[in-house]
Amino acid sequence: MLNAEQAADYVSRYDGVDPGVLSDGSWLLDRPEFWAGLLDGSADTDLVEAVLDRCPEPLGLWDEVAASGRWPVLRLGAGDSDLAVVEWHGPDHEGGLDFVVLPHGTGRCLSVASVEGHGWGPGLSWPEALRLVDLGTLGTPAQRLLLLQPAIGDAGAPETAAALLADALIAVCAPGASPAVALETARQLLDRPARWFRQDGALICDAETSPRRGGGFPPDDLLLITRALGG
Numbered sequence: 001m002l003n004a005e006q007a008a009d010y011v012s013r014y015d016g017v018d019p020g021v022l023s024d025g026s027w028l029l030d031r032p033e034f035w036a037g038l039l040d041g042s043a044d045t046d047l048v049e050a051v052l053d054r055c056p057e058p059l060g061l062w063d064e065v066a067a068s069g070r071w072p073v074l075r076l077g078a079g080d081s082d083l084a085v086v087e088w089h090g091p092d093h094e095g096g097l098d099f100v101v102l103p104h105g106t107g108r109c110l111s112v113a114s115v116e117g118h119g120w121g122p123g124l125s126w127p128e129a130l131r132l133v134d135l136g137t138l139g140t141p142a143q144r145l146l147l148l149q150p151a152i153g154d155a156g157a158p159e160t161a162a163a164l165l166a167d168a169l170i171a172v173c174a175p176g177a178s179p180a181v182a183l184e185t186a187r188q189l190l191d192r193p194a195r196w197f198r199q200d201g202a203l204i205c206d207a208e209t210s211p212r213r214g215g216g217f218p219p220d221d222l223l224l225i226t227r228a229l230g231g
Helices: 004-011 026-030 032-039 046-054 058-068 126-135 141-151 160-172 179-189 219-228
Strands: 022-024 071-075 081-089 095-103 110-115 196-199 202-205
Touching (some): 202 219
16 A cells, blocks of 8 residues: 555545545455456457456446445555556546556655556566566566556567566466467567667656656656666
C-alpha cells in the first residue's frame, strides 16, 4: 500500500477523491480475470485467445472493483526503487491502470505509464523493469514481470527479454501453452519501439507519448525518477 503522504499526493490529481479510497490490491494476483484483462487487446495469438476463453468476462472483475468503491494498489515492494500499480475508477466507467514511481523519502507518486482510453507510456526501460522484478516482493517474479509489461517499451531490450516474458506468460496465464506461441505473444507485447538515452543524468525516452520524454516531466522530476529506479 501507499503511505498517507503518497496516497494524498496520488489522489490530488482527481477532484474530490479521498485518499481512503486506496486499498491493498494484492488479491488481484489470484484472479485469472486480472491477467486476462492485461493481455486483452495487447497481442493477437492463440495464447491470448485461450486465456480470454477461460475468462470470458474479464470486465466482470472491473465491475466488481468499481462497485466496491475501492481503488486497489499493487505495490511491488522493491525498497528504495519502488513502483506501484493503481487500478483507479471514475464516473461513467472511466478508469485504468496507473503505473506510479515512488521516489524514496519524497511522499510523491509520479505516473510514468497508464493503461486506459487515453493512456500514455512507455514508462520503463527493460533494465529498470528487471530491477523492479528482482528487488520486488509482491507475488512471484513472473507475476511482477507480467504486471509491469504494459509499462515497458525498449527497442534496445535483448532477445532474452521476449524469452523471459514468454516463460512468465506460461507460468502465470497459460501453463499448457506452446513455448513458440508464448514467445510470439511476448514479442508482440514488447513491440513498443521506444529508445532510451541519457540527458543531464536522467534517462529519457524518445516516444512522444511517454511522460519521461524530454519536455514531459520537469528536468528535476526526470532525474528523480531515474534515480528512484536505480538508474
